[in-house]
Amino acid sequence: MKRKGTQMDGQAAAREEEEVEESPSKKAKVAKKGRGAVSILTDRAFSDLPLSEPTLKALDEMGFKTMTEIQARTIPLLLEGRDVIGAAQTGSGKTLAFLVPAIEMMHFAPCLPRNGTKVIVISPTRELAMQTHHVAMGLFNHHTQTLGLAVGGVPIGKEAQQLVKGVNLLVATPGRLLDHLKKTKNFVYKNLECLIIDEADRMLGLNFKDEMEEILKRLPMKRQTILFSATQSTEVFEFAKLSFKKKAAENEAAQPKPVYIGVDDKKPKATVSGLQQYCCIVESEEKFLALYTFLKKQRSKKTIVFFSTRQAVKFYSELLGYINIECFHMEGTQKQSARNSNLHGFIQAKSGILLCTDVAARGIDIPSVDWVVQYDAPREPEMYIHRVGRTARGEGGEGKALIFLLTQELTFLSYLKEKIVGENYYLSQSAKSAYKSCIEAYNSHQNKSSFSVHKLDLKGVAKSFCFSSPPKVNVSLESRPSKSRNRQDRCRSKHGISCTNPYGNMGVKNRQLAKY
Template sequence: MSPTAVDSSNKRKRSHKSKKVAEVAVPAHNGVEKARKKARKEREAEAVVEEPIVENDTEEEDSDEEAEEKSAEAIDGMGFKTMTEIQQKAIPPLLAGRDVLGAAKTGSGKTLAFLIPAIEMLSQLRFKPRNGTGVIVVSPTRELALQIFGVARELMEHHSQTFGICIGGANRSAEADKLRKGVNLLIATPGRLLDHLHNTQGFVFKNLRSLVIDEADRILEVGFEDEMRSIIKILPTERQTMLFSATQTTKVEDLARISLKAGPLYINVDHRAEHSTVQGLEQGYVLCDSDTRFRLLFSFLKKHQKKKVIVFLSSCASVDFYSELLNYIDLPVLGLHGKLKQQARTNRFFEFVNAQSGTLICTDVAARGLDIPEVDWVIQFDPPDDPRDYIHRVGRTARGANGKGRSLMFLLPSEVGFLKLLKESRVPLVEFELPANKILNIQSQLEALISKNYYLNKSAKDGYRSYLQSYASHSLRSVFDVNKLDLVKVAKSFGFSTPPRIDITLGAGLSRDKKVEGRRAYGSQPQQGRRPMKPGKRF
């Protein structure tokens, strides 16, 4: 389906159910019914009577009970049975119309905690396309927006309301056409949403009843603070607002103050937790020198080809290099980062989501909010920026109420200070010891390949340069000190016997002696022109 598509024919039966792309376990019928009854009692106690958004006409309307049955049928069809803590605590007040500020760690189930009440509200108010947009969900990234859209599509399968998505990189004119026709539930990224609010004539949002701000801390981290303030000013003030954030920062508090009504319900499901990560997650780290890193990663991926693995790197160029290298030597992987064109990002993401096994090499574009089913391993090949980013990365596995998964972080001996910070953040870690005889000795073949293949050589240089730049700009410089790197060993992890000759400026983070360019690691220039045939020797 095109990202801009709006499914206005939700009544028809689909030939097959899509895979479970919900963030976590969904409430069972009895859990949702209890939440509805509690919400009804609260509304009755406050003598609140909701009128339909449109007048009754000759078209037959569904009763509230029938609408609820449709939601229950969709939830049952998705195959989920239990409510998570955030769903138990958030759904009843949201059904009752309360503003909610929710704090829950990644994988807790908040996507369904806000979608279920939003869809119930649209159904009970009998929204039609001509009424415009009744619910807007704001998401920090395109991938997360697409995922929320997928969950909404399943939940609304038996409802008549329309839904759509507006994200950067997609066809804007097609989005505008859909908005003019009427999108009752809209999922959008901040920049594209603000564009349509300002410039799309015929986009009806005066009937907006609910605004959802998902991953609010991430929205602000990626620089959308001004856009969010503008969006909130434009939208109707008489609305329900739901704001969810994995962390509570000063900026998140400021956004909550301007977007939520006075006295919102604050829900924190993590404050009593012994650990900051979920119980079903087994977490470890391995200490290795820079020149061993890639050999260890290659050996691990080779052994776990039948597993579903996500590998996090620090830069787009490093993702490109290692993806190209691993695919070239017949170890299939997918590469994902923020500089890819939107269609490529979407295709690769959903290819991995729907795969039974495989490896995704990515930057932190995939670290927040995204729900990728049944991930067995999360590998942090390059260090995260801080403990919070570590937690978001490992949150891609062991998702759901009883989820299981494993994570492995690569650390240099000079980086062990990061373990203390993780311990202070209540992250339980154990050291994994990997015998040296289990690490494949492929360094000489790697260096020979990089020296002979012009394209891989160029990609390796770009990856090497971007790795150093990323390391030099690390926020925890007391732990990740670029001056402590052995550049010869770092170069070996990119397939060079000596540091390559590159143009690089790392600023004050790198001392003068580290700025000296290395000599070319091989005796002759790499081959020019077309990509050469693969060497006969495999490794």
């Protein structure tokens, strides 16, 4: 083992993630651990909103009094009927942010079982759908509307019977929802008023794009649409445009565009402030020994270990059991009952180990996880964020994350940093703007002999904004270069330097910026 416990820069992680609401008991525990953590709560109470008495009573019983930032910014817009694209950190409270307005809409409009489904929430995994359904059950405690769940691993016939009777709010996974839309007769969804797509990036990552496009074609287009995504990539942005398409109407031009709400866009770190990240560099033959030693020392803690394949989960679960380290395990081929049993057992345990694949990486709310260990590096940079989001959740949450890397895999840390910014539409635009302003600010120095923008290493500056090479931007250079510099410019015109191509054909090899 060459080096162990190297702490990673928080920004190397990337953009953070989703949430499923925490129980009041977890909130109390988290509050005790909040040493120096940045608060996600606002000073606004749910009672400040024009909510119905049944909803306010349910929120109070569930222990929710004060809104988080995503809730305070999103709920008023959704109550007005606006379409919203949302992005927020893990544990930020977005499940309540979309459920509360949906339930309020059904409360104030005629909504009986015979009216069919008014609201559909689509979740990428069974576990996330079940947890969203659980939160909705609490909010429905004093309402008369009906609630349903449609996920794989459950007999479809029973679900169909419930849908025919009338389900006002349905939480479903994409595949099972599409099955019901195609096959379940007398499933009334023509009155749909609100579609909620939770974790759109994860939906695309699990190859649900075709199913989602088919679902969107079948559902009424005249509706309110809410889309939440942990990462705002170009692919997600294109999917959002498809999701928010409206039926052609006379006043189509006057229809307001979806509102984008990203509560973390201006924060310096992509991961939550209470998360400490570490890297363990180890050779292949010593990798399991390092894991065994770590787990043995952390037996009193609650630890999740991620593997890349279900076969690895099965093998290491059996192997650790033989050497007296008992583990829970979850992977995609398990029966739903077995997955639920293992998940419930780990949640209830004060300490323990859960081995899993990425099936558990998104949306599952497990209280008080101390460590997230990545035995195998994630296939995609975004998945790193999804994995570490299982710890340091909620208000003031704290936790630690450890990733095992081979010596030849160390470049993954740099890749992780660059890839997230490059593929994140909103963050990439922000980085370009910041890069441009940095160059222009440098050029504004009065002491040109010391601060010459023409001598500035643009490639190095670009890397500080997470670009592998300088992005193409139009930079305004007001200062006039020296006569010798002008002569060099004229000589180098053959290299293609112009106002539209300030880097020239040779890029940063000879001349980085052109005066124009």
